[in-house]
Amino acid sequence: MQAPRLVRVAAPLIIGALVLSACGSKSESGSGSGNITLTLGVIAPLSGDLSAVGNGIKNGVELAIKQANENKTIKGVTLKLDAEDDTAKAEVGAQVAAKLVADSSVIGVVGPLNSSVAKSTAPVLSQANIASISPSNSNVDLTNRGVLATGGTQTRPYKSYFRVCATDDIQGPFAADYAVKDLGKKTIAIVHDKKAYGQGLAEAFAKQAKADGATVLPTETINPGDKDFSAIVTKLKAAKPDFLFYGGEYPEASLLTKQMKAGGLNIPLMGGDGVDAAEYIKIAGASANGDLATALGAPTDSLASAKQFLTDYKAAAYADPADPYGAASYDAANAIIKALAKAVGDGKKSGQAVRDEVTKEVQDSDFEGVTGKISFDQFGDTNTKILTVYSVKDGKFVAAKSGTFGG
Amino acid sequence: MSMLEVRDLRVAYGAIEAIKGISLDVDEGQVVTLIGTNGAGKTTTLRTVSGLLRPVSGEILFDGQRLDTVKAHEIVKQGIAHSPEGRRIFPLMTVEENLELGAYTRKGDSIAKDVGAVFDRFPRLLERRAQKAGTLSGGEQQMLAIGRALMSSPRLLMLDEPSMGLSPIMIQLIFETIAELKSTGTTILLVEQNASAALALADVGYVLETGRVVLSGPGKELLKDENVRKAYLGED
Amino acid sequence: MQTFLQQLVNGVVLGATYGLVALGYTMVYGIVQLINFAHGEIYMLGGFGALFTYTVLLPGGTPVVLALVLMLLGGMVVSITAALLMERFAYRPLRGAPRLAPLITALGVSIFLQELVRNFYPAKSPRPFPQLVDPSHQFSLGASVEISAPRLLTVVVAVIGMVALSTFVRRSRTGRAMQATAQDPDTARLMGIDTDRIIVTAFVLGAALAAVSGLASGLQFGTVDPRMGFLTGVKAFTAAVLGGIGNISGAVLGGFTLGIVEVMATQYAPDPFSGGAWKDAWAFVVLILVLVFRPSGLLGERVAARA
Known part of the structure; x- marks a missing residue:
């Protein structure tokens, strides 16, 4: 029993010593060369x-x-x-x-x-x-x-x-301003996937859209992983919205926009950065044209x-x-x-x-x-909160407007 | 050489030995009966012969060929039919479908003819041919179980407690059927609690007690045996 | 009224997939009393098998109908192979073990297959699926009630699959043997039925139908996803229980019932219990109500006590 215990105690010590000496030699060699x-x-x-x-x-x-x-x-x-x-x-x-x-x-x-x-x-x-x-x-x-x-x-x-x-909390309001003030949308449907990101985004959007004077329809929700949204499309169609905001990510958003347009509800879908993905367009195909997504920052080019x-x-x-x-x-x-x-x-x-x-x-x-x-700022957030709205044109997300929320 | 030979058979359910060394013979054309109380090992013996259970040791020979390593569904093809205890008809299928399943191992036109033969033997089944088997009375189900076993054209027919739970009239009918089958030369291994009727019919009887053969001999002799009369025929 | 009829169509389309996948659950359960939770993954594999056939094996410019047939075959080969392997190596060694063991194994197989496909297709999920049947082609079913071509196809192939299976099980020799094995496996063996083979047959048939459904789903939604089997699997299992597990017509009825209930709950359930968020809750309310009044499901028959 004696030997194993010794090994157990000694091993970490030896390893620790090696690590320390390695670190030491590194900085020494550094200072050695000035x-x-x-x-x-x-x-x-x-x-x-x-x-x-x-x-x-x-x-x-x-x-x-x-x-x-x-x-x-x-x-x-x-x-x-x-x-x-x-x-x-x-x-x-x-x-x-x-x-x-x-x-x-x-x-x-x-x-x-x-x-x-x-x-x-x-x-x-x-x-x-x-x-x-x-x-x-x-x-x-x-x-x-x-x-x-x-x-x-x-x-x-x-x-x-x-x-x-920039942060999620200003992404939604930024999107809402764009939809209502820039695009002049009046009756807006809201759908989200009940996850923290999607729901937070959708709620922030809805609040600002109402403040901007648009009519916001009762929120519909889906389950992440769902594929068949025909029931929601049929239901929304009856309420005749002219715009849909989706809080969530592209796998569901791409199927939703596709089924929306196939079901005769021809209105743009807008989402946050979770929708701003090449796969969104790949899956939704032509249905994605005219859809919108916000993203953090400005396009580098x-x-x-x-x-x-x-x-x-x-x-x-x-x-x-x-x-x-x-x-x-x-x-x-x-x-x-x-x-x-x-x-x-x-x-x-x-x-x-x-x-x-x-x-x-x-x-x-x-x-x-x-x-x-x-x-x-004192909390670690950047003072420059730039966001960009992208819209899908000919199968690509193209920057439509960059700016800061409220500015 | 006997048609069926069972040699020193031992069968266990887990650690509990249900059969502790049974040997018996069934010759072609004979009716052989196993009698004994509940738990004597009668049903276990039949289930082992038909391959549903595997013996711990001992062997089973059919026409001199080892049977105890053959899979259950292959044993039917060799000519052994087993009408199990409790009838075990397929309740959600019709009478006719049950009979057709009895001929599962066979192919060809003769099946329809044999279904007809079963209906001739049991006219009650003909009346109920399209009815779900689960809706039949106990006696009718027993007829169906026997008919289904006959559908495989067996050389050895094993019947497990065919009279169990039936009315006296029905019991009589079932034993008449067995007698009839015997008269046409069918080889039968019969397990019964109704010892007097079974022994009266049997060429050979075996008396089983807690997994062992305690007595065997021609049916008529066993019927006269004092111990048998006391133990199984309810006489003092 | 139009809305109602359109929702009814939506429900039938949704239910067709549930029903087709539910058949696999119900057949295997009926015969070996095993809840094969990995069956949802068999459906997923059918979709990926079809996608693989299209992207890797088929030359460009293959006529659409031929491509669809070959994709279906490819999907079936993958699904059936997976089903055979899981039956042989995961479930058969556990036959006769306590019921919990194969159940846990099924969950393990399910996770294994999901991760296997995820690693096989390491790029972002979900994967785009070729749109061979034009989704913008709409068939009108009367006043502004419409169904798109791939959705109609989903219903048509599901109904064909259901009718074919039901005919097979009722009429064919092997089908009869399946029924016999389901009702009384020991006695089935006494009839000369190789029950091991029948169990394999049940897995194979279930996998084939799941592959049909996986392909239809790929065509309908334009994506396949390693996780697609989970949700559909849960719903299809629910459908099987709703209809009476072990009962083939029950699985179909359960599938359509579940699909229609979900859709109608989305449209008509009173606030605040309406919408997509509550549709699953309503589906389970219906399930519970059915099971309270008919414990063995809508069409479930209590199999006569086994001796």
Whole structure:
């Protein structure tokens, strides 16, 4: 019995010592050459259904790091990338976040893609006070914006969590303004899938549409996974709406619009970013023409400020496209790089001190990024809440209007 | 050589041994009866012969061929028909469909003729030919069960408690039928609780008690045996 | 009135799929008293088999009718193969085991097949399905009541499948043997029926009908999805119970009843219990009411006690 117990105690100690010495030798070799290496992490789905989007995030960050190293933006520091695959799953996200926390050279993180993953990475990263900036999380809970709708007082749940995108709560009202004020729709049907995202979006839309003076029909709901919506179509048809807003995602939305038009209800369907997917058009076919979807941010190629970014991205010959979140990830990475440059300038080069300082400097970010002005409010939300309405023309989503809600 | 030979048969339900070494013979053209109380192992013996149960040890030979490793549905084809205890007709099918299923292993035109033969034997079934079998009376169901067993043109007919739960008139009719089958040379292995009627008819009888043969001999002799009379014929 | 008739048509279309899939549940249950929860996945595999046939095996420009026939065959091959394998390796070893064991196994098989297809088609789900039958082609059924070509096709193939199965089971020798095995398996063996083979036959027939339904669903909705079997499977199982599980006509009646109840609940149920959100609740209210008054389902017959 003696030996195994010894092994049990000794093994972690040995492994721990190896890890420590590895870390030590790394920074030593860095300082030895008069240059230290620090790490910028990425958490995103790099495999599975969402890998194309996740790789766009990783590539945006990689491009920012490459440029910073070439331009020696941070004196005496070589930055390297550590991209972790969260497989779009919350539990995997928590594991890779812990892994990044354990690596003392990690000074900031870009990601994750999904709000559901962020809910498990943000607590881990915030505990270590590592700045994390998401290019795409739209869920209101991450910065506790949900309370605003009910008139509560917002408090910040994760002290080092930031995002450079707009949130769900303004997506619905933004869409409603467009439908009622820009398109002049008067009788609007609402359908949602009862999930948190879909229902929240649909309710926010309905509230604003009523405020804008449209008639909103009683809400219909469907089950995620349902395929036959003929009964709802027949029922809605009798009420003669001129517009339909759908809160949910593309698999159901595409079948709904198809069955709507086949059933003789020829009105546009509008959805949120859950509908803004190439598959929506692929499945709905010609029925999708004239349908609308909102998305966070502005289309990258519409921004004058993004021209150089797109050229550089193209030059790097990445396999996956920059859109939708490559440019925002590039901005997020630069926010951290700028913060790190200041921290290093203040002599904070390692350990918790550099993490604390980077988070503080990210909070004070104020620069023109490729997607617009990058600055954060006290809760970690961006001050630049840009959204875009896309409409389907000839089998493609085409940007119809970009703007900020209420502005 | 006997048509059916059972040698030192042991059958168990899990850990409980229901048959503890039974041997018996059925010769061609004979009526052989197994009598005994509930739980003596009569039904278990028949179910093992027809392949529904597998023996722990011992062997069953039919025309000298091992039977105890053959699958139940193959045994019918070899010429053994089994009219099970409780009649077990197919309740949701018509009388005629039940009879046709009896001839499941056969092919050809002779089936319709044999259905006719069963109807000749049991005119009551003819009247009810399109009726669901589950709606028949107990006696009619028994006729159907026997008729269905005959439909496979068996060389050995095994009848398990054909008189159980029937009215006296019906019992008489069933035994008349068995006697008739005997007179046409059908080989029959009959399990009965109605020992006197069965023994009166049988060439050979076996008395079973708790899984063992305790007595055997010609039917008429067993009928006269004092122990048999006391135990099974209800005489003091 | 028009709305009512249109909804009735909607309900019949919905019920046709439920009924066709329900037949597979009811046949297998009738014969081995197994609730094969993986049957929904057999339906899903039928859809994917048809899609695979179209995208991988068929050359471009195959005439539509020929393509449909070959897709149906392809779907059937996949469905039937899966059914045979699950019967042989998942269920047969458990015959005679406590009822809970095959039930849990069925759930496991269901998850296994879903994930298998998801990994086989790793791109985003759902997958677009070729629109070989033009959904914009509408047939008028009187005053502004319409049914699109693929929806009509769904009903037509479902009815053909149901009639064919019912004729097969009532008239053919194997069909009779299936009935016999369902009513009394031991006695069926005494008739010379190979009950193992009959059980396999039930799985095969159920899979073939599920494949028909999977193809029809792909044509009707223009998508197939690894998860499509779950919801349809639950509904079809409900339909089978509603009609009287083990009873073939019952499965069909249960399917149509369920489809029509769901649709009518969407349209007519009083607020706040109306709409798509409550349709399933109403469907189960109907199920519970039926089972309270007819515990063995609409057409379920209490099989005479087995001796």
